[in-house]
Structures are given as C-alpha cells and as structure tokens.
Amino acid sequence: MVKPAASRDGSDPWDAFEGEVLPHADRLFRLAMWFVRNRADAEDVVQDTMMQALKSFHRFQRGTNCRAWLTTILQRIVSNRRRAAGRSIVVDDPDDRIAQTVPFVPPVPQELTDELVLGTLRRLPATFQDVILLCDVEDLSYKEAAEALAIPIGTVMSRLHRGRARLRLELAAADAVLVGQSTVDGVNTLHERIEAS
Amino acid sequence: MTCRDVWEIADSFLSEELPTETTHEILGHLETCPMCRMEIGARRRLRGALRDALGRAPELQPSADFGNRLREQLRDVSLDRARPWFLSRRWLALAASVVLALGVAGVVLTKRSVVSAEALARDAIGDHQNCALKYRLVRMPVPLEEAARQFDSAYRHLLSAPPDDVPTADGPVRVTERHSCAYGARRFGHVIMEYRGRVVSLLMTANAGRTRHIGQDAIPRVIGRPIDGLSVVSVDGTHHAILLVSDLDSTELTQLSTAVSVPLVRRLEVSVTPERIIFASRQFDRAFQLLTLSGAQYE
Numbered sequence: 001m002v003k004p005a006a007s008r009d010g011s012d013p014w015d016a017f018e019g020e021v022l023p024h025a026d027r028l029f030r031l032a033m034w035f036v037r038n039r040a041d042a043e044d045v046v047q048d049t050m051m052q053a054l055k056s057f058h059r060f061q062r063g064t065n066c067r068a069w070l071t072t073i074l075q076r077i078v079s080n081r082r083r084a085a086g087r088s089i090v091v092d093d094p095d096d097r098i099a100q101t102v103p104f105v106p107p108v109p110q111e112l113t114d115e116l117v118l119g120t121l122r123r124l125p126a127t128f129q130d131v132i133l134l135c136d137v138e139d140l141s142y143k144e145a146a147e148a149l150a151i152p153i154g155t156v157m158s159r160l161h162r163g164r165a166r167l168r169l170e171l172a173a174a175d176a177v178l179v180g181q182s183t184v185d186g187v188n189t190l191h192e193r194i195e196a197s
Numbered sequence: 198m199t200c201r202d203v204w205e206i207a208d209s210f211l212s213e214e215l216p217t218e219t220t221h222e223i224l225g226h227l228e229t230c231p232m233c234r235m236e237i238g239a240r241r242r243l244r245g246a247l248r249d250a251l252g253r254a255p256e257l258q259p260s261a262d263f264g265n266r267l268r269e270q271l272r273d274v275s276l277d278r279a280r281p282w283f284l285s286r287r288w289l290a291l292a293a294s295v296v297l298a299l300g301v302a303g304v305v306l307t308k309r310s311v312v313s314a315e316a317l318a319r320d321a322i323g324d325h326q327n328c329a330l331k332y333r334l335v336r337m338p339v340p341l342e343e344a345a346r347q348f349d350s351a352y353r354h355l356l357s358a359p360p361d362d363v364p365t366a367d368g369p370v371r372v373t374e375r376h377s378c379a380y381g382a383r384r385f386g387h388v389i390m391e392y393r394g395r396v397v398s399l400l401m402t403a404n405a406g407r408t409r410h411i412g413q414d415a416i417p418r419v420i421g422r423p424i425d426g427l428s429v430v431s432v433d434g435t436h437h438a439i440l441l442v443s444d445l446d447s448t449e450l451t452q453l454s455t456a457v458s459v460p461l462v463r464r465l466e467v468s469v470t471p472e473r474i475i476f477a478s479r480q481f482d483r484a485f486q487l488l489t490l491s492g493a494q495y496e
Contacts (some may be wrong), residue, residue: 025259029263047270051274
C-alpha cells in the first residue's frame with residue numbers, strides 16, 4: 001500500500017523530504033558529473049533536480065523507488081540542457097533496429113582497476129553508458145530505466161545487452177594492452193570484433 | 198536449459214528481471230555447470246567493479262560543502278513557499294474564492310508574507326556568492342527592463358540608480374553590471390559594484406514583513422550573521438528592501454549603504470504617490486474583511 005510522501009497526517013513535509021530525498025544527493029551528483037563532466041554544471045543539475053523534486057514531492061509515493069524517481073528528473077534535466085546546448089544525443093540509434101548477437105564473449109580481466117573500468121566505460125557510446133549506469137550501477141529496473149531515459153523497455157534491454165558485450169570486449173582489449181600479454185595482432189583482432197559488434 | 202541460454206539471459210538473471218520459473222531453471226543449471234557459475238560470477242564481479250569505481254572516483258565526488266549548501270537552499274525554499282499539501286480542500290476552496298474576489302488585492306497580501314531577516318540575509322549572501330563571485334546561478338539573469346515587466350516594476354529604478362560612478366569619502370563606487378537574478382525562491386534586482394577593490398552587491402527585493410512608513414528615516418542596519426566573511430546591511434523602504442552584501446566590515450558597509458542605498462530608497466518612495474498608497478491600503482483592508490467573512494462562512 002503506497003501513500004503520499006507528504007500526507008495530511010500532520011508530519012512535517014520538510015522532514016519527509018529531508019529523510020527520503022536528500023540522502024541521494026551524493027549519488028545524484030556522481031551521476032550528474034558523469035553526464036555533464038563539469039563540476040559547476042553538475043552542481044546546477046543536482047540543484048535543479050532537487051528543486052524540482054521539492055516542488056513535486058507531494059506526488060512522490062512512499063514505498064516506490066525514490067532513487068529511480070530522482071534519476072528520472074535528473075535525466076530529463078540533463079537532456080534539456082544537452083538540447084539547449086545543441087548537444088542532443090541521437091536517440092534513433094540505427095543499431096536498435098538490428099537485433100545483434102554477440103558471438104564472442106571474452107573473459108572479464110582478473111584485475112579490474114578503477115582506472116581501467118572507468119576509462120573503458122567512457123569509451124562506449126553514450127547511449128550504452130546511460131543504460132549501464134542506470135541499470136548496473138544505480139540498480140534501476142529495466143522499466144525504471146526506460147522511464148528515466150524516455151525510451152521503450154525493449155530498447156533498454158537491447159542497449160544493455162550490446163553495451164555490456166562492448167564493455168567486456170573493450171575491457172579485454174585494454175587489459176591485453178596493459179599486461180602486454182597479447183601481440184599487436186591479437187589486440188587488433190579484438191578491436192576488429194569490437195568494431196563489428 | 199543450455200549453457201548458451203544461460204549466457205544469453207545471465208544479466209537479466211543478475212538484475213532479477215526474470216520470471217520466477219526461469220530464475221529457478223537457471224539456478225538448477227548452475228548447480229551442475231561450473232562454467233556457467235564462473236561466467237555468472239565474472240559478470241557479478243564486473244558490476245561490483247563498476248559500482249566501486251564510480252563510487253570512489255575522486256573527480257565524481259561532490260565538494261565537501263555541497264551537501265550543506267544544497268540542504269540550506271532547499272530548506273529556505275521549503276520555508277518560504279506555501280506547500281500545496283498543507284492545504285485541505287476547504288482551504289483550497291477558500292483560497293480560490295478569495296483569489297477570484299480580490300484580484301489585485303491578493304498581490305498586496307502576498308507581498309506582506311513574513312520572512313525573517315535571517316533568511317533574507319542568507320538569500321542575499323547566497324545570491325552574491327553564486328552570481329557576483331562565482332557566476333553559478335541555477336537560472337540565468339534577466340535584463341532589468343524584462344524583470345520590471347515580468348516581476349516588479351520597481352526594478353526599473355536600478356537601470357540608473359545608483360549611478361555608474363558614486364564618489365564617496367573613501368573612494369569611488371563603480372557599477373559593473375545591472376540585471377535581475379534569483380536565488381532559491383527569491384528574486385532580486387542586482388547591481389554589482391566595485392569599491393576599494395572589493396565586489397559589492399546591491400540587491401533590491403520585495404520588503405516582506407518589515408514595512409517602514411513613509412516619513413520615517415531610512416536607516417541602514419546590519420541583518421543576519423556574517424556567512425563566509427560576508428555581511429549584509431539593509432535599508433527598508435515602504436515596499437522594498439535594499440541590501441548591500443560584501444566582505445567589507447559591517448561599519449564600512451553601513452557607510453556605503455548610506456551613500457548608495459538610502460538615496461535609492463528615497464527615490465523609490467518618491468515614485469509611490471499618496472493616491473497609490475491610499476488605494477493599496479483600502480484594497481488591503483477590503484481584502485482582509487472579505488477574507489475574514491469567507492473564513493467565517495467556511496468554518
């Protein structure tokens with residue numbers, strides 16, 4: 001049974017907001033920072049998100065996923081800013097129309113340093129980064145991620161599938177270069193597979 | 198279920214997005230297949246590494262004071278705004294009837310909402326920091342002409358007051374920028390000035406709750422406590438407060454306020470004709486009477 005977060009039960013709405021929403025500020029900042037890549041802009045994005053959340057808090061329902069709700073607001077603000085800055089992400093990804101299979105799944109490297117993981121994630125197309133971030137890092141369900149990104153749930157699933165596969169291929173390629181196990185040909189082969197997938 | 202099937206849906210399995218039956222099938226398969234167990238373990242490890250890396254990356258962490266700044270700002274907005282969920286249907290009906298009946302008088306009522314001097318000082322300091330010092334506003338500043346049309350016609354006075362150069366005994370005050378900006382829920386007319394190498398903000402805003410009657414002296418007074426070394430000196434007008442914010446000490450800021458804020462307050466009062474005051478006063482009294490009557494009817 002869900003009930004409005006700011007119910008008329010006499011509880012202080014600010015207390016409810018402070019307890020429910022504010023603890024997510026740091027995670028939201030990290031997400032914003034990943035998307036906009038600039039500290040001042042990320043702070044503005046989180047500030048806008050929180051202002052919007054405060055304004056709409058009476059519509060938030062307790063018992064639902066607050067982080068998903070905030071992520072949806074944040075994602076829309078980021079999209080609006082990208083549009084305003086003329087940096088709109090192409091949503092009509094031609095790959096979405098082609099069901100692809102991943103014939104080769106390389107092993108996950110034994111040592112996964114932060115630098116390796118973040119660098120590899122950064123190299124993926126933004127559409128793949130978005131779904132991986134929301135589903136695998138922020139733990140949003142496919143449905144919640146679809147709402148946050150304003151795309152069909154099937155698109156979330158296909159992007160995740162291909163995004164994760166690309167991530168593993170890129171990780172394997174980067175790891176091979178780092179540890180120097182592979183010959184140049186070997187690395188090239190991996191890169192060819194990345195390009196093909 | 199084959200190994201290929203498991204690998205195809207392994208990520209959905211980890212995300213707990215599969216139907217219960219399929220989940221049980223996978224669990225059954227994993228009991229007997231070490232290769233698939235290893236694969237599932239590798240994917241789980243990769244997810245963990247992603248979360249850890251993003252959670253630890255120094256460049257993605259908020260600054261130490263960000264949480265507090267954000268909390269303070271949201272708290273102020275929360276206090277300043279009447280939240281819709283406080284209102285019962287009865288009061289919504291009452292508010293709707295009052296709005297319909299009173300129109301212009303409602304504006305007079307709104308301007309009289311009480312906000313503490315402490316909150317006003319915090320907003321002024323926040324705006325000075327975000328706009329004049331760091332240029333990190335949530336909403337873009339708007340030209341004064343446009344702000345005068347949209348928000349408050351008094352902002353028009355700031356187009357020419359204070360003048361671009363104001364001589365004082367301790368050196369000239371030079372205006373570098375004029376616009377309107379907002380901090381949280383509060384809008385300001387903002388004149389950025391330079392005085393003895395310091396940045397000083399002159400902020401005009403609706404004088405909520407500290408009305409001074411025409412004829413009384415306009416006296417600069419320090420309001421709130423200094424925050425981050427920034428002080429606020431306010432001069433109350435009949436409908437507006439003129440605030441100066443700077444890292445000058447409060448004595449110097451008070452002297453500067455006498456030179457630039459007091460003349461501005463007097464200029465604002467000259468523009469308020471006695472007829473307008475009497476009209477506004479009558480509208481307010483009428484509004485109050487109707488509000489009382491409406492309230493009695495709904496009780």
